[in-house]
Amino acid sequence: GENVEQHPSTLSVQEGDSAVIKCTYSDSASNYFPWYKQELGKGPQLIIDIRSNVGEKKDQRIAVTLNKTAKHFSLHITETQPEDSAVYFCAARGPGAGNMLTFGGGTRLMVKP
Amino acid sequence: EPEVTQTPSHQVTQMGQEVILRCVPISNHLYFYWYRQILGQKVEFLVSFYNNEISEKSEIFDDQFSVERPDGSNFTLKIRSTKLEDSAMYFCASSSGIGETQYFGPGTRLLVL
Numbered sequence: 001g002e003n004v005e006q007h008p009s010t011l012s013v014q015e016g017d018s019a020v021i022k023c024t025y026s027d028s029a030s031n032y033f034p035w036y037k038q039e040l041g042k043g044p045q046l047i048i049d050i051r052s053n054v055g056e057k058k059d060q061r062i063a064v065t066l067n068k069t070a071k072h073f074s075l076h077i078t079e080t081q082p083e084d085s086a087v088y089f090c091a092a093r094g095p096g097a098g099n100m101l102t103f104g105g106g107t108r109l110m111v112k113p
Numbered sequence: 114e115p116e117v118t119q120t121p122s123h124q125v126t127q128m129g130q131e132v133i134l135r136c137v138p139i140s141n142h143l144y145f146y147w148y149r150q151i152l153g154q155k156v157e158f159l160v161s162f163y164n165n166e167i168s169e170k171s172e173i174f175d176d177q178f179s180v181e182r183p184d185g186s187n188f189t190l191k192i193r194s195t196k197l198e199d200s201a202m203y204f205c206a207s208s209s210g211i212g213e214t215q216y217f218g219p220g221t222r223l224l225v226l
Contacts, residue, residue, distance in 0.1 A: 034214065042219055042220075043117075043217035043218050043220050089156060093212075096169055098160075098167075098168040098169020098170070099146070099212065099215070100158045100171070101148075101156075101158060102158065103155050103156040103157070105154075105155050
């Protein structure tokens with residue numbers, strides 16, 4: 001089955017700096033890659049996603065890039081703010097009937113004011 | 114903004130007892146999911162449900178687990194005889210269609226003693 005690895009597990013940046021989180025996946029048939037933000041005590045909230053027919057997608061300070069050949073995708077957050085502090089999860093969805101998401105291990109991002 | 118809701122937020126039970134976790138998916142969604150997150154570990158897929166039947170399930174979803182949509186709004190996860198290792202945060206999610214974004218609820222923290 002699909003396996004998603006995520007790095008780094010923790011990331012500390014100064015407010016205003018950029019943060020980059022990287023994920024690799026194993027199943028070349030995976031076609032959808034969402035990123036979720038999880039704040040303490042809450043469920044994962046979708047922040048951006050990308051499908052396999054697109055190489056890059058941007059939404060204000062957040063961007064995601066996808067390299068299908070290398071089977072990796074990355075989350076880029078620019079001009080980080082303290083409220084960006086959270087755990088970020090990448091995920092991949094394969095073409096199976098059940099729409100199952102396979103998650104990476106998570107990255108705890110800390111933005112220091 | 115529509116959201117997935119879950120009850121209870123916390124549940125403590127004795128090993129061997131049955132528990133039912135409840136979810137109200139977003140009202141026009143057709144696909145429903147359960148995931149779990151053991152403390153400090155990845156979010157793991159349990160099961161997906163569409164048209165009143167299971168579409169896909171993981172190895173974790175053994176005979177002790179069952180899901181049901183008892184009426185037009187609720188989606189439940191039942192664990193028949195809980196084990197210590199079932200202690201986790203359980204997330205319900207829903208999507209409007211296959212391949213569409215999955216929206217997660219806030220989770221139920223289950224503690225089995």
